[in-house]
Amino acid sequence: MKKVIMAVLLLLGVACAGAGYYIFYYKPQQDALALEQAQAQEEPVVPLVILEDEPEPPPPPPQTxxxxxxxxxxxxxxxxxxxxxxxxxxxxxxxxxxxxxxxxxxxxxxxxxxxxxxxxxxxxxxxxxxEVPPTITKKERMTTLSEYIEDSDDFKQHFEMFISTTDQLIKDGTCTPLDFEETKGWIRSVTFSEQEAYFVYCGGLKQANKIYLNIRTGKIFYR
Known part of the structure; x- marks a missing residue:
């Protein structure tokens, strides 16, 4: 009977020793190791970058x-x-x-x-x-040009040639609308016998400012 009791006590002692080893030595080591591994896996903390306020862009220049x-x-x-x-x-x-x-x-x-x-x-x-150039249709342009030269000699007879030539002279800066308004449009010339010509003054009323148009060919010429 004593042998049985001693065997039981021996087993209990071994069990208690094993439990003490696990609780006071083995488990703390495992917990410490697990904590180190967890810390190693954490992403490093990136410091926040403080951005300075960007200056406001200057106002656009005034429209002129x-x-x-x-x-x-x-x-x-x-x-x-x-x-x-x-x-x-x-x-x-x-x-x-x-x-x-x-x-x-x-x-x-x-x-x-x-x-x-x-x-x-x-x-x-x-x-x-x-603020932007107006959109002028072809019809509007023709109407405007007609108003400049509607008192031209033989206006209806040579309408298309007068319109196209007037438009060309204004666009290239040779004449202004005021030039045509001052002369009431194109004037029939009696100077040339070999060609049918009309004239207008642009930039003044001197001979040098007199521009001729051959109504048959559409050619512009000076004397």
Missing amino acids: DYYVNPDKLGVREAPNYDAFIESVVYRGDKLHILEKKDGWGRISAYFVYEEGGPEVAEWVPMEALL
Whole structure:
């Protein structure tokens, strides 16, 4: 009986020793190893990058170039509709605005007509201007050109030649609409017997400003 009890006590001692070894030695080592492995697998902490505030972009420059919208627009010597009309600009003309004042745009430098007199300049109403060139259809262009030269000699007979030549001379800068309005369009020439010609003055009323058109060939020539 004593041998049995001693065997049981021996087994209990071995079991307690094994449990103590597991609890106080083996398990702490395993836990420490598992913690090291977990820490090694964690991604490194990336420090936050503090971005400085970007400066605001500068405002766009003010618009200075505009385009005439009406078919014809009076240029006045002061920024009001009662002022004298100095000249005329036409639809699609590009204007450079030097100053804006009370809804008007100044397109010329200041000048004085007489000593001691007031300064004047050329002004146009801003409400009549566009920021982009107007879209002008072929029909609108023909109507506008017709108004410039509708008093030409034999206008109906040579309508197409007058229109195309007038358009060409205005587009290349040789003539302005005002040139045609001042002469009431194309005038029949009696100078040439060998060809049927018409003329208009562009840029002045001297012989050097006289432009001839051979109505049969469409050729432009000077004397």
